[in-house]
Amino acid sequence: MDQTQIVLELNTKLISIIEDYKKGISDIHPFDIAKDLQDLRDIEINEYKNICKKIPSDLFAQILVNMPTYIQEEITNIISEKKVAKVTSSMDSDDASMLIYNISQKDEDAAQTVLSKLNDEDKQIIEELNAYEEEQAGAFMQKELFSVNINETIDTALKRLKKEKDLNILHDIFHAFLTDDENNYLGSIGLEELILFERTQTFKELPKDIIEHYSFNDKEEIDEVVSMFTNYNLNALAIINSDNKLLGRVTHDDVRNLMQEQDTKQLYSLAGVSDKAEEEESIFKIGKNRAFWLSINLITAILASIVIGLFDATIQSLVALAVLMPIVASMGGNAGTQTLTVTVRQMALGSIEYDDAKKTIIKEVIISLVNGLLFAFVIGVIAYFWFNIPLLGIVIAISMIINLVSAGFFGAVIPLVLEKLDIDPAIGSTVILTTVTDIVGFFSFLGLATIILL
Amino acid sequence: MDQTQIVLELNTKLISIIEDYKKGISDIHPFDIAKDLQDLRDIEINEYKNICKKIPSDLFAQILVNMPTYIQEEITNIISEKKVAKVTSSMDSDDASMLIYNISQKDEDAAQTVLSKLNDEDKQIIEELNAYEEEQAGAFMQKELFSVNINETIDTALKRLKKEKDLNILHDIFHAFLTDDENNYLGSIGLEELILFERTQTFKELPKDIIEHYSFNDKEEIDEVVSMFTNYNLNALAIINSDNKLLGRVTHDDVRNLMQEQDTKQLYSLAGVSDKAEEEESIFKIGKNRAFWLSINLITAILASIVIGLFDATIQSLVALAVLMPIVASMGGNAGTQTLTVTVRQMALGSIEYDDAKKTIIKEVIISLVNGLLFAFVIGVIAYFWFNIPLLGIVIAISMIINLVSAGFFGAVIPLVLEKLDIDPAIGSTVILTTVTDIVGFFSFLGLATIILL
Known part of the structure; x- marks a missing residue:
């Protein structure tokens, strides 16, 4: 089926839905109409405008609240401010104030124009809600209640x-x-x-x-x-x-949205991304925020390189060390991330509190010790056969144990300490952790090599 | 306040709550009683048993459903099977079947004993719900409805x-x-x-x-x-x-739990942890599952080492390369993780679909190109001043651009392709990505060094 035909069919479908809606016999949920309308976004802008014009304001209001914010913004951009005002006044107060807030973030004048076209009551309610700070409960409430x-x-x-x-x-x-x-x-x-x-x-x-x-x-x-x-x-x-x-x-439904937002924030924080910045339309702003975390990572990577630099003579005399050293650091980073992620999440879900710190740390250290022994053996044997230097196998095995145990320990301790200091344990913890596992990994491996092999 | 005193106070508080409850005048939510009871867990086991004995079965049922699963299990272990049966029959069917299911996972005989003490109707309902597969909607439903x-x-x-x-x-x-x-x-x-x-x-x-x-x-x-x-x-x-x-x-409330579970699974998968395995009581089982992902990471780390090994002669003649090479790989890994995390999450939230693949990839490549240029300049200057070799600055700058762009590209492409193949894009994607960024990072840096510097 080609593009034109799809558009034509969707168009016809929408028109019949709108007719049913006007007669009060539509049994399609606005969410499904919203999906159809989203699929139409590729068509010629004037045709799209025409379809939007045909949708009654009260139905349009219900459709818009079922769309992701960025599509809401696209659509409010192409319909007239008068229509936006009509749509807004058909919305629940929380949705209406959010829509106006989003418009104002892009274009304060447009938001003011829409506001000026509302009746006094609607306008006052929206201004009341938008007067709250972004994280206050009042900003999320719905004035309509029984x-x-x-x-x-x-x-x-x-x-x-x-x-x-x-x-x-x-x-x-x-x-x-x-x-x-x-x-x-x-x-x-x-x-x-x-x-x-x-x-x-x-x-x-x-x-x-x-x-x-x-x-x-x-x-x-x-x-x-x-x-x-x-x-x-x-x-x-x-x-x-x-x-x-x-x-x-x-x-x-507000709570479901909030839960999703909290989880998105947690996931993003652990990966060095800001949930707020990612919502920006400008690629430049998104990139700028990511660059902030990459800068911090660059600093920690340079610290790790300085540690390697301490042992340049050792590496010079045995290049195999340069070949193997990333393995120890990488395994430590991974094992630490496992511990860190589980600890952060269980703290967020309320299953771990600061009082359980000792228990959590012991558990994580035991797990990482057991895995450390396992992978020490495996990598020790591999290193031995690869370079035919028995002591090299022993060096990498010992440093693997040291790094995995410290990964388990710090993976648990870092978020617990951050929480104790009233800092969100998801933010920045990954970068602190990998700094530790990189430095411990390179230092223990190259240090042991200097002592044992040379 | 010492331990004994805390226990005494909580004990007295609980007893007065229980009395109020029996008279029907308690206005404390079972969740809050559950919290108090959790805090008591450190006391002597017989004293704890005595308190549990005093709580009426119907209140106990409400308290238990407000506790995390692992504490539920601790408690059902120390109270008699007769009491567990009484408590179970006071629960909603979904909670009751979940409780019996959890007991059966640890001790099938205990679960059967409890079941045998239930009346036929309760027993039948629990068996009906537990006959469903773990992921089927029937396993989560509540039979009680209007x-x-x-x-x-x-x-x-x-x-x-x-x-x-x-x-x-x-x-x-x-x-x-x-x-x-x-x-x-x-x-x-x-x-x-x-x-x-x-x-x-x-x-x-x-x-x-x-x-x-x-x-x-x-x-x-x-x-x-x-x-x-x-x-x-x-x-x-x-x-x-x-x-x-x-x-x-x-x-x-079921849906809120399910949403949290889905988000936990996603977060854990990206970190190479299984949500199911982490729920195990045995540290050994948890460690075994984490070892699986660490094994895969070990293989990819060895692949990266093999790449480094290809250039051992180059490193031998310029040890600065060994010092600097982890920086390129680390920055690529981080930038890629940023892109991967955002892409996986937005796909899960429905904001990115496979149809948007091209747009997403272009966006991510542009962001990583801009950041690549920025960090290429920074690290180029640093490397030049550190080792006083102008061409070394150029080599690391070029490889930084190459690795960050490929990180952005693969960070977006990997989850999109996995989704297209009907594979959960959160599972395994991190390890594929870091394999790419490690190999591209080491290969481009050491390869360029071989061509340009030697």
């Missing part, structure tokens, strides 16, 4: 819920958030409890033990919300301010 | 829900799962919809557009459930068999 007054009847509240659901203001409702007349947060009641009571009752009359009291302060770090959801098995959480006023809520 | 017959009234169904909630059979209910008289799955209705209708209505009479039709086959791989939850923003999903019979459900 709040109920403790004095009203269930029936009154449910009628309001029905109205707001029909208007597409509320969805994904799991709790009624209880407040008093001053909007003080009093706790939440799960719908699975609420549904069991007579509608004529007021919330005040309901038994106290069905009320949950979890909440989270808007100014605190969002990362802790993730542990609350995981530990207490939540699916939504009230966000309150320091005066206990109910401000919004965070839901399970 | 299923309703399409012909009954909402009121009848809710009365049943209330009864089962009071008996602690059901909790975390988000949907009514619709079935016909033959238990065929007909779709689900969110409680946020259901709560809006008159209780006298039957489910048949409700509007069709509030029914969701997501479901998942019990024999399919659980990993896809994670994408369904993420893509369609679900919080629970019906599990059906190939005959469309409703079997159970998977909930958002």
Whole structure:
């Protein structure tokens, strides 16, 4: 099937979805429409614009939130600011504020133009959310929630819920958030409890033990919300301010995104990459950040070279040493990375705490000692047969044991110490570790060779 | 505060929690009790046993499911099989089957003894779940759910829900799962919809557009459930068999666990560690698995050494080469790991697909070319001043460019090709990459030195 035909078919499919949607009979999830629209990106820009124009704003809002950020940005770039404003006002407040925030990062003027086209309420909410620091819980909350007054009847509240659901203001409702007349947060009641009571009752009359009291302060770090959801098995959480006023809520989908972001950050940090920098559109900015970690690696590599340089006379008299020396360093780096990765991850998952430090270090040293003995034997035999110098086999074997044991030890100690110092144990630990394993590897191998062989 | 005092205080605290729980007035989440109990693990074993004996089985069940697996196992080891059976029958079916499965992995007889002490229904359910393959969705499902017959009234169904909630059979209910008289799955209705209708209505009479039709086959791989939850923003999903019979459900907390497991696997794979093996209690088994990847690394390190060996005469005549050569290899390895990690992660998150291969590779090659030029200049100048040989600076600069560009190229290509071949791009890719960067690094540096310097 050629390009034009694919475009044509997708186009027709989209148009029929849009028609169904307008009639209210579409059963396709916006995520799937978003995928189709992403596949269309290669077509001629004007044709693409035309399709975008045809999609009603409320559907477009749902489609956009199901797209990766960089495609969101591509699309908001090609549709009019008026349409972006319409789409934004159809979104949940957390998605809307994120969209405006992303636009403002690229083009502050465009963001202001869109904001100016919103009604006052929408504008105010977006400005409220975007006033938070990037890592504060308030920046992630959704203002739309089902709040109920403790004095009203269930029936009154449910009628309001029905109205707001029909208007597409509320969805994904799991709790009624209880407040008093001053909007003080009093706790939440799960719908699975609420549904069991007579509608004529007021919330005040309901038994106290069905009320949950979890909440989270808007100014605190969002990362802790993730542990609350995981530990207490939540699916939504009230966000309150320091005066206990109910401000919004965070839901399970936000938490899934946050978990993925945390894991991406951890993985990237261990590899010497910044998750924030990688999101930049400019290759230059991405490269610049990577160059930072490469610079640090260059320094440590030069340190290792200086160590080698100490033994230049030894190498001169036996070139086999130059041939074999990277093996010891490489095995140490690998074994250390294994230990480091497991330790960092288990600390992040809460399975290792600083109190378990001794146990963890002993375990890792034993593992690396056993593997050290194994690989010492293997490489010792290989070196012996390769260069026919028995003592060379012994030298490389001993240095392999030394380097693997120190790799296991430092692989566990480095993240534990960083954590103790309140430094993210994933950031920078790899480079510290490989500095150790390179230097110990080269020094022990060449040092032993100088003593034993010469 | 000394050890005995801490134990005493925790002990007293636990006893008062248990009393509150029995009276039904405890507002402490089992997760927090689990944490306290974990902290007690250092105390004398008999004292620990005594505390465990005092905790009622239904509370104990909730505490255990909030503990890491290895502590669960420690505890089930020290309490009687009769108590384990009681605790198991208080658990949700997915947790119960997991507990029995974990016990059976260590001690098949103990698992059978526990099973034999369960009532027939519990036993049958656990055996049903444990009959699934480890990766099948059925192995993760919870049999407890709120299923309703399409012909009954909402009121009848809710009365049943209330009864089962009071008996602690059901909790975390988000949907009514619709079935016909033959238990065929007909779709689900969110409680946020259901709560809006008159209780006298039957489910048949409700509007069709509030029914969701997501479901998942019990024999399919659980990993896809994670994408369904993420893509369609679900919080629970019906599990059906190939005959469309409703079997159970998977909930958002399962999905959070699965996401964490997937990310752990990815991180570990990139570091040459197996997530399954690391869960083993035996240090020997953990070490054996790590030794496997270290063996492969040893082979590739020897390959790199063979490359160095090709140039032994060159090194003999200029030892500075031995001193500098690890720098080129190390920088290549690091730059390649940056690219590889980003590519693997973005592929896993769905931001890069095979169709984007060309774009990704070009981006990575440009980044590595720019950084290659930068570090070529830096290391060229350093090498020149260090050894006072201008041509040596030129040699290391050129080989730095060659190795960084190939690192960027292969860092992107390796995972893309593995994915195309249906191989997990995280597994083994690091070792392939460092083989390339080591060999290209040593060969280009020593090869150029042979041509230019000698």
